[in-house]
Amino acid sequence: MAFSSFWLCAIFISLVFGHGAQASHHVYRNLQSVSSASSYQPYRTAYHFQPPRHWINGPMYYKGFYHLFYQYNPKGAVWGNIVWAHSVSKDLVNWTPLDPAIYPSQPSDFYGCWSGSATILPGDKPAILYTGIIDTKKSQVQNSAMPKNLSDPYLREWVKTPKNPLMAPNRANNINASSFRDPTTAWLGKDGWWRVLVGSKRNSRGMAILFKSKNFVKWIEAKQPLYSAEGTGMWECPDFFPVLSKSLSGVDTSVNGPDVKHVLKVSLDDKKHDYYLIGTYNAAKDNFIPDIGFESYVLRYDYGKYYASKTFFDYGKNRRILLGWINESSSQADDIKKGWSGIHAIPRKIWLHKSGKQLVQWPVTEIEKLRTNPVNWPKKVLKGGELLQVTGVAAAQADVEISFQVNGLKKAERLDYWLDPQDLCSRKGAAVRGGLGPFGLLVFASKGLQEYTAVFFRILRYQNKHLVLLCSDQSRSSLNKDNDLTSYGAFVNVDPLGEKLSLRTLIDHSVIESFGGEGNAVITSRVYPTLAINDKAQLYAFNNGTADVKIKRFSAWSMKKAKIN
Ligand SMILES: *[C@@H]1O[C@H](CO)[C@@H](O)[C@H](O)[C@H]1NC(C)=O
């Protein structure tokens, strides 16, 4: 009997289960942990977060420590054991596991403790809001828990509020109890009321239901959702936070004012991508007015594999940090062989682009501590058709920064009709020669180039505009065709003749995170080469356009292994 799905937002990592290894939703009673993973682990990442098994959620910074909570079944197969496991870190790079923080123990969560968020209340008191499952039909309510001992720097023990559940679905509004989950971090209005969003839908209208409270215990549903959109389906893991118009710094979730814009992000269950809107939050009316709505589905944190993300405000460093989950792209049979599935993306600092029209992301600077053995190239020309091997770095575990310069735009290919960037990248992969591009990197390349993942730019002319396309072409990433080999693409909002024709790529055994145009567009790929593994992997800069391009800057580093659980 299918008993429930352990839905957990934000960053969660799924382990392989015997039956239906969908990363999130469908977990069955015969869920099977693979206890002894094979010792052959070419795809196991070295510096991306992974719990020993299962999923994770709910990040927080508190008094010098970053906390991650993740869903974990310490005994493997039995539902009743699902707990919120807990890891802490001082630097977002190295993680120490602690004992579980929350586990099913009361009627309001007896069938599962699903995802939630942390909020820091006045007096420096953290609180967790999480979704509890109350029956076999996956009916959902919201609960809270507080640390038992605030003097414990690790916040090891958490106590549930006796008043749980604090929020229940409003059936009079036709809210299905199985679509009512993933409370956000709460924010405090100037009127003294806390507010929190819960992801939901009514028929196909996705929505962020708003609840208000004076004391964080008694919550009242607002008359209207903060925002909703027809046709978008279930909104999972909503996230709602302020960004500053004129600064890269982050601010606390309760901040609002003249130089503040608000971001509403939702993980669309139907599309399996994280989309966001930028707009204005009217605190008096408690509504959100996006500058551009969901009609166009344009803005995504990541145009590759990335879901169920969540941000938090790091008040230690005045920045907002984004954490997201990266699903596998391998077959279930291969996941079972590996014995694990799903990883965390490298935490990213996130801020508003100066245009106000999109967000910008960049890996947290702490990750640079893992850099070793730098390789720097002098400026050089990369001729049309040329391939240059990067020697001296561990190509399966590296951080690479490359920036390009093109001589004029005359050779840009013409795009006669509009195509979605992902379509463009699958039609025009690295093997399709162009004018200005493709140029970029060949990652996880085998010696004879039977395998490689090409991350590259292509400059196109559409009507009177030039477009910079970034592709992560996985079509040749593996000789094992059971993997999902979808190529991903995004337009990068930069001047093709300007300074920002740059690419930063984090490479870690089976993951490639690429930041184009200094973080204007990000694409994450999961790839599983069969030949280009470990020290057999090679790295190249390549140009398959007809025009020469200049490499203005090139630096690469091998990455040390992080301490992860
Ligand atoms: C609270 O934590 C502090 C620091 O770890 C410890 O010294 C103290 O004994 C704890 N108090 C209780 C009641 O457990």
Ligand SMILES: *[C@@H]1O[C@H](CO)[C@@H](O)[C@H](O)[C@H]1NC(C)=O
């Ligand atoms: C609620 O949603 C579940 C799952 O989508 C569905 O099976 C059920 O019929 C729905 N119930 C109502 C009352 O709409």
Ligand SMILES: *[C@@H]1O[C@H](CO)[C@@H](O)[C@H](O)[C@H]1NC(C)=O
């Ligand atoms: C996980 O990856 C599989 C295979 O690529 C894909 O079909 C599925 O939609 C992904 N799930 C999520 C939540 O991203």
Ligand SMILES: *[C@@H]1O[C@H](CO)[C@@H](O)[C@H](O)[C@H]1NC(C)=O
């Ligand atoms: C460059 O283009 C040629 C011709 O289409 C193709 O054979 C070759 O594989 C391409 N190189 C790469 C790295 O894709």
